[in-house]
Amino acid sequence: MLHDFKPSDDGLDKARRKAEINRLREKLAAQQQSVMAAKLPVIVLVEGWDCAGKGHLINELISEMDPRFYRVAVYKRVPENEERYPFLRKFFEPLPENGKFLFMDTGWMEDCVYKYLRREITAEEYERRVDACNIFERQLRDNGYIVVKLFLHISREEQLSRIAELRENIDTEWRVTGDDLWQHKEYKAFRRAYGEFMEKTSVCGEWHVLDAGNRKKRLLAGFQAITQAIDSALQNGRYVGRAGKSDFPLLGGPSLRDADLTRSVTPEEYKEELKRLQEKLAALHNKIYRKRIPVVICYEGWDAAGKGGNIRRLAYPLDPRGFDVIPIASPTPDELARHYLWRFWTRLPRSGHVTIFDRSWYGRVMVERIEGYCGENDWKRAYGEINEFEKALVDYGTIVLKFWIHIDPETQLERFELRQNTPEKQWKITDEDWRNRDKWPLYETAVEEMLQKTSTVYAPWHIIESVDKKYARIRVLRIVTDTLEQAVNEHITRGVKKECARPKKNRD
Numbered sequence: 001m002l003h004d005f006k007p008s009d010d011g012l013d014k015a016r017r018k019a020e021i022n023r024l025r026e027k028l029a030a031q032q033q034s035v036m037a038a039k040l041p042v043i044v045l046v047e048g049w050d051c052a053g054k055g056h057l058i059n060e061l062i063s064e065m066d067p068r069f070y071r072v073a074v075y076k077r078v079p080e081n082e083e084r085y086p087f088l089r090k091f092f093e094p095l096p097e098n099g100k101f102l103f104m105d106t107g108w109m110e111d112c113v114y115k116y117l118r119r120e121i122t123a124e125e126y127e128r129r130v131d132a133c134n135i136f137e138r139q140l141r142d143n144g145y146i147v148v149k150l151f152l153h154i155s156r157e158e159q160l161s162r163i164a165e166l167r168e169n170i171d172t173e174w175r176v177t178g179d180d181l182w183q184h185k186e187y188k189a190f191r192r193a194y195g196e197f198m199e200k201t202s203v204c205g206e207w208h209v210l211d212a213g214n215r216k217k218r219l220l221a222g223f224q225a226i227t228q229a230i231d232s233a234l235q236n237g238r239y240v241g242r243a244g245k246s247d248f249p250l251l252g253g254p255s256l257r258d259a260d261l262t263r264s265v266t267p268e269e270y271k272e273e274l275k276r277l278q279e280k281l282a283a284l285h286n287k288i289y290r291k292r293i294p295v296v297i298c299y300e301g302w303d304a305a306g307k308g309g310n311i312r313r314l315a316y317p318l319d320p321r322g323f324d325v326i327p328i329a330s331p332t333p334d335e336l337a338r339h340y341l342w343r344f345w346t347r348l349p350r351s352g353h354v355t356i357f358d359r360s361w362y363g364r365v366m367v368e369r370i371e372g373y374c375g376e377n378d379w380k381r382a383y384g385e386i387n388e389f390e391k392a393l394v395d396y397g398t399i400v401l402k403f404w405i406h407i408d409p410e411t412q413l414e415r416f417e418l419r420q421n422t423p424e425k426q427w428k429i430t431d432e433d434w435r436n437r438d439k440w441p442l443y444e445t446a447v448e449e450m451l452q453k454t455s456t457v458y459a460p461w462h463i464i465e466s467v468d469k470k471y472a473r474i475r476v477l478r479i480v481t482d483t484l485e486q487a488v489n490e491h492i493t494r495g496v497k498k499e500c501a502r503p504k505k506n507r508d
Helices: 014-038 054-061 108-117 123-142 156-168 178-185 187-200 215-236 267-290 307-315 361-365 376-396 409-421 423-428 431-438 440-454 469-490
Strands: 042-048 070-074 101-105 146-153 207-211 295-301 323-327 354-358 399-406 461-465
Touching: 014 215, 042 054, 042 108, 042 215, 054 101, 054 146, 054 215, 108 123, 108 187, 123 146, 123 187, 123 376, 146 215, 156 178, 178 187, 207 215, 267 307, 267 469, 295 307, 295 361, 307 323, 307 354, 307 399, 307 469, 361 376, 361 440, 376 399, 376 440, 399 469, 409 423, 409 431, 431 440, 440 461, 461 469
Parallel strands: 042 101, 042 146, 070 101, 146 207, 295 354, 295 399, 323 354, 399 461
Antiparallel strands: none
16 A cells, blocks of 8 residues: 555645645534534544654644544553553543544554564464454444544655754754654565555555645645545434444353252351352462453342342452452443443453453443433444454453343342331332333343353353352352463463563552
């Protein structure tokens, strides 16, 4: 895509080009109001060569826009051995709300290409990240985002000239970094890598290659690409993707029908096993921290099934500096205004830490489905998006554990009535709990479909029988400790950074 690039002639003289730039500048400012009214989120990704003028282009693009409704995010290169989160998290974090703009000064292209050419990641990991970029862009598109991708292209000679100009001025020489000089030295390798990346990631949106050797031509082409994309979206309406064919290795279960709700433990067995397993978990927590293995534990289940008590027994032996429990309630307005997975991507644990989600992203295919908070296409598409999300975590080296805490309707009614009749427990029961109970058959159908379509080889579901809460606690602890022990003993880190020579005294 770059090896045969030839600057196109826009057919305009300087005066007409300047007039057209000013016209499009005003048009983009006006489109900002239309985008807000239509609640369309817009992402403008500006990639390109070092010293190609990315910062200047962004500054010109936003010059007449209302600064209250856009954000500029600058990507910072971090060596692979210092990364503490999955690859895509840093690109999910700045996603704009509906009706707002995000301008990105480099992003996922820069991250992938630099780390590959620096040999910080293997060829296999590079290809996996390219696939992840395509998934990311497709999910953005399917959830209504407008994504405009610009690449600023200059020749090797032009880059050298700009580097020399910057270094001649004491006030600008600091802007020339070692990476800039290295990129210039390896210009041919970067040109090939950039071109291949654009070819592989044009699946859900074309790349616009801008001639950055001419400042005015570059600016005009940038305005044209953005305003045309917005015009198209405003004319066609918000894009809503449909569910595609699943390519994930599904386990085809488990099923609620197969659960044995009579399972229980004796008080003596519970006391003995609880102590043993919690001591084991405490030791394993130190080991996964030292080996930098992140852990995500997802709790779902019926109201009054015992999730809270189960989580308390699981969290008790963990070092409080190395874990978080995230209770998931109804999304806040700023969460509703973004991709539904945004609030989960931004709460993932750093390597070596544990995050426990009390309810999770599966609300998309349960409560949001049943209560009509999202469209049918949205929740049907979500099965694949969730599988992709969890696969991205596992590819990074994260252990993903998912528990459905299960009881029968009769047990739920007994616990509801107990809460209702016990003053110190009445805060636990709400009118919404009773309404949800009336919809038990609908939720049961949704849960069964969820289990069938999202129990994968790499992130299987575990149904935890919880009529006897003590049995449920012991079973969860056994599954967690067995899984962590296997990961530690077999060094299943799959992309997690090399083990630290010695653990830090203070957890960060």
